[in-house]
Amino acid sequence: MSFLTLSNIQKSFGPVQVVKDFNMTIEKGEFVSFLGPSGCGKTTVLRMIAGFESPSGGTIAIDGKSQQNLKPNQRNIGMVFQAYALFPNMNVADNVAFGLKIAGRPKAEIDARVKEMLSLIHLDHLAERYPFQMSGGQQQRVALARALAPKPQVLLLDEPLSALDAKIRVSLREEIRMIQQQLGITTVFVTHDQEEALSISDRIVVMNAGRADQIGKPAEIYNRPATRFVANFVGTLNLIEAKVVDPAANRVTIGDQGVTLRESIGGAKAGDTLSLALRPESGSIAPDAKGDTALSGKVVSSNFLGSVIRTRMDVGGHVISFDMFNNPGIAPPSAGQTVALKFTASELLVIRD
Ligand SMILES: Nc1ncnc2c1ncn2[C@@H]1O[C@H](COP(=O)(O)OP(=O)(O)O)[C@@H](O)[C@H]1O
Numbered sequence: 001m002s003f004l005t006l007s008n009i010q011k012s013f014g015p016v017q018v019v020k021d022f023n024m025t026i027e028k029g030e031f032v033s034f035l036g037p038s039g040c041g042k043t044t045v046l047r048m049i050a051g052f053e054s055p056s057g058g059t060i061a062i063d064g065k066s067q068q069n070l071k072p073n074q075r076n077i078g079m080v081f082q083a084y085a086l087f088p089n090m091n092v093a094d095n096v097a098f099g100l101k102i103a104g105r106p107k108a109e110i111d112a113r114v115k116e117m118l119s120l121i122h123l124d125h126l127a128e129r130y131p132f133q134m135s136g137g138q139q140q141r142v143a144l145a146r147a148l149a150p151k152p153q154v155l156l157l158d159e160p161l162s163a164l165d166a167k168i169r170v171s172l173r174e175e176i177r178m179i180q181q182q183l184g185i186t187t188v189f190v191t192h193d194q195e196e197a198l199s200i201s202d203r204i205v206v207m208n209a210g211r212a213d214q215i216g217k218p219a220e221i222y223n224r225p226a227t228r229f230v231a232n233f234v235g236t237l238n239l240i241e242a243k244v245v246d247p248a249a250n251r252v253t254i255g256d257q258g259v260t261l262r263e264s265i266g267g268a269k270a271g272d273t274l275s276l277a278l279r280p281e282s283g284s285i286a287p288d289a290k291g292d293t294a295l296s297g298k299v300v301s302s303n304f305l306g307s308v309i310r311t312r313m314d315v316g317g318h319v320i321s322f323d324m325f326n327n328p329g330i331a332p333p334s335a336g337q338t339v340a341l342k343f344t345a346s347e348l349l350v351i352r353d
């Protein structure tokens with residue numbers, strides 16, 4: 001049975017509905033990310049799980065128990081926020097002990113648990129420090145330890161890394177994932193950063209205007225985006241308009257070049273327009289554009305991005321970007337040059353809305 005269940009959750013603030021029929025089941029020990037642009041309702045869903053907001057409709061259950069009539073302090077939930085929300089007048093050990101003290105646990109138990117938590121986040125040596133004496137990354141590790149100390153059933157993290165600089169963000173997200181797996185704690189992680197969500201989640205919920213557009217494993221979300229929104233939001237993508245030529249044979253044209261799709265487009269009629277998606281890392285430069293899944297075009301520009309070179313080419317008025325790995329021995333394509341891009345049929349997705 002699933003551990004955390006959100007059924008038909010809705011939330012309105014006055015006349016504005018910001019969460020619309022949100023459904024999700026999360027397994028025990030699973031790490032799920034809510035991914036979406038600012039304002040799509042991620043924090044609102046998280047706050048409803050924690051009990052800081054009550055849903056306008058729907059139910060939330062944890063381990064089979066409805067949370068409806070439980071106040072936040074009656075729910076067994078740990079939460080970490082974006083801004084460092086440590087108590088500034090308490091040292092690290094007292095911050096981590098806070099939840100246990102409120103719960104009235106015996107002092108010996110609290111001391112042991114604080115020690116255990118500080119060792120988990122590798123900050124044993126900073127127990128006496130105050131928040132202002134620590135870096136942002138260290139403060140967020142303490143916030144994590146404070147949330148975990150009372151052994152919550154569910155851990156909620158609301159963009160915990162977004163105030164940190166890039167290097168720390170990457171190392172801390174990996175640390176969070178490791179700790180989560182070590183404890184086996186059911187976790188919901190909110191982020192607007194697709195790379196963050198793709199790299200550490202068991203599953204991702206891509207949210208769009210208060211709805212879950214797609215729920216799936218990172219590779220499913222990336223390789224098989226269900227909607228135009230997901231395709232655009234997760235990763236860089238070429239959206240290409242194609243004209244249907246022969247629906248029975250899945251033949252279309254891009255510009256004036258014919259391409260065969262792998263997906264059936266049997267429902268379409270000759271002359272219809274279809275949206276196709278192609279990731280820039282799909283395909284590679286070929287000597288010619290022979291075959292059913294190749295396009296030739298004129299290079300518009302080539303940008304050196306470090307590990308990859310992104311080239312934009314014009315195919316009959318459609319600009320398509322593609323990437324190739326940097327190779328110091330090979331000159332990148334130059335503007336004006338004609339190149340051929342070869343890919344496999346499965347890399348060209350049909351986007352249906
Ligand atoms: N207490 C509130 N009163 C009115 N509107 C709110 C309140 N909280 C959030 N909203 C609105 O709900 C929408 C979703 O907000 P939020 O859940 O914070 O989005 P996200 O976390 O995805 O950025 C936004 O349009 C926001 O302005």
Ligand SMILES: [Mg+2]
Pocket residue numbers: 042043044
């Ligand atoms: Mg938010």
